Amino acid sequence: MKKVTAFLIISFLFVLSVLLTTSTWAQTPLTGEEILRRVDANIGSDNKIATAEMIIHGRRGSRAIKSKSWVSGEEKSYTEYLAPAREEGTKMLKLEDQLWTYIPSTDRTIKIAGHMLRQSVMGSDLSYEDMMEDPELLNLYEANIIGEEIYLDRPCWILELTAKVEDISYHSRKIWVDKERYVSLKEERFARSGKLLKIFEVKEVRQFQNRWVPTRMVFKDALKNGMGTEYKIETIEFNADIPEALFTKASLR
C-alpha cells in the first residue's frame, strides 16, 4: 500500500512539475528573435518546388506569367516559365549572385552579372533579387516586437527588423506575423533613411505539409503609382527531391 501511495505521490509530482514547466514556457513572452526563428522554420526548407503565377498590373493592362521553380537552399534556384506562349520555355538559373537566362526564341543563354539581379522581372514590382531571395531573416536582421494588431482577422505581432549585416538590400523591415501560424502576413521594406520602399501583403494563406504558406500576395513598389504585382502560389512541395544536375547551365537548354 505504501508503495502504491509513494508511486502516486511521485507520479503526481512529476505531472505537476511537467504541467508547471509547460505552462511557464507557454506564458514566457516570445522575443522578436524567437518569433523570427519560428517564421523561418515555418517557411524555410532545404528544397522546394513551387508552381506560381505572377500577375503584373501595368498602365496598359495586366498580364499573367506562370512559372515553376526549383529552389535549393538560399544559393540555387531554377525557374522555367510556362505561360504565356511568348515567355514559355524561358528559363532562369541562379547560382549564388549570378543569373543565367535562356531565351528559346534566340536559343541563347545570357549570363547576367550580380547587378542585373536588381532589375525588374518582366516589368513587375519585383526584382530578380526579390523573386529569388529566400533568406533566413534571422541571419540578416535583429527583431524587436513593436506592437500587436489584428490583420486579415488574424492576431499578429508587429516586428521591426533592423539589418545586422552590411550588404543587404533593405536596411529595415516591418513584418506582421500571425501569432498562431508564424507566417508573415504583411511586410514593409524601408530604405536606410526610413523611407518606405516596398509593401508586401498576403491575401491568402494555405497549409501545405503542415506549414502555413502565403499563396496569394501582392508586391508593391511604394514609391510608384499602380496596383503592384500579384503573386499566386498554386502548388508547393517542401523538402522535395531535386536532382543536383538541374542547377547546372546544361539544364537550361
Place this chain on the structure above:
Amino acid sequence: MILPRLALRNLLGAGLKTWLNVVVLSFSFVVIIWSQGLYKGMGDQARVAQTDAEFGGGQYWQEKYDPFDPLTLQDAHAAIPESLQTKIEKGEAAPILISQATIYPEGRLQTILMKGIDPAQSVVNLPTRFLDQENEDLPVLIGTRMAKNTGLKIGDTVTVRWRDVQGTFDARDAKIVQIMKTNVPTVDQAQIWVPLDKLQALTRMENEASLVILAQDTREFPQTSGWIHKDMDFLLKDINTLVKTKQVGGSIIYIILLALAMLAIFNTQVLSIFRRRKEMGTLMSLGMTRGKIIQLFTMEGAMHSVLAAVVAAIYGIPLLLSFAKKGWAMPQAMDDYGIALGEVLFPVYGTGLVIGTTVLILLVTTIVSFLPTRKIAKLKPTDALRGKMT
C-alpha cells in the same frame, strides 16, 4: 599665252551652252562649300560645347568606369589620388561621383544617373553654384531635357532612390533648385546633379569619385594608379567620327551634282570635237601640233570651272555669308541625337575648304575635259579638213 585667250574666246563664243554648264557647275561649288561648312560648323560647335560643359581639358577615369555600361557604375569609384587631389584643391580639376538611381516623378519610375559635383567648381561650365544650399536636404540641378521628360519644375520635390556602397537601398525627397539650359545632352538627359559631399555621404563613398575633370588649360597629366587619363582626342573621338560620317553621307549629294556637271562638260567636249573637225584641220595646217590642239580643247573644258567659280562667287558669297551669320535653326529631333549642336547651327567656311573645293573641281573638270580630246591625237590633218574623223 595665245592658247588661254583662244580657249576663252571659243568658250564665250559658244554662248548659252557654256553658261548652262557653268551655272550647273557653280551649283556644285556652292553646295560643296555650304555642306562641308555646315559639317565643320557642327563639329566645331559640338567640340566647344562638350569641352566646355563636360570634357574640360581631359579626364581621369577610375579604372572600372565605363560610361557605356551603367552596370559597371556600382564598382566604378575609388578614393581620389593625391596628385589629383592637389589639382582639385587648386581649382584645376573637379571630381564627379556617379551612382545609378531611380526617380519617381508623379509616381512614375525612371532610371537615371545621380552625379555628384562640387557646387563651387569652375572647371566645367555648369551652373553648379545653385547646388550650394545649406538648408536643403538634397538640392538637385537638372537640364531642360530632363525637366521636360519628367515634368519637373524649379521648386518641385521628387523622390530619389539609390543603393549605397554596400548595396543597401536609400531614398530621399530631393528638391529641384535649378533647371539649366545646355546644348550638351550628355550632361542633361536621364541624369540629376547633386552636391558631391552629399552624394559621397549618402552612398557612403567618402572622398571617392568616378572621374575627375581637368581644367581646359591643363598641361601636366600625372600618372595615377587605378585611374586612367583620357585625353581630348579620346573624349572627342565620338564627335569627330560622327562628323566624318555625316560628311561622307553629305558628300553623296555633291558627288551626284558634280557628276551631272561633269557629264554636261564631257558631252559638250565630245560634241565640240566632233563639230569642230574642220577647225582642227585648219589649225594643224597652220602649224599647230596635235598636242597644242589637245591643250586648247582641254583648256576650253577646264575654263568652265574657272567661270563657274566666278559665277558661284557672285551669288554664293552673299548667300553663304548670310547663312554663316544667321545660322540654321536645328529641328527638335536633332536634339535627341546625343550631339551638342545647340538650337542654331552656324556653318564655318575655312580658306582651306574654299581653295580645296576650287582645286578639286578644277582638277576633275580638267580630267573630264581631257578625256574626249584623246581622239585628236589620231587625227590626220587631211581628214580633218574634209570633216572626217579617223
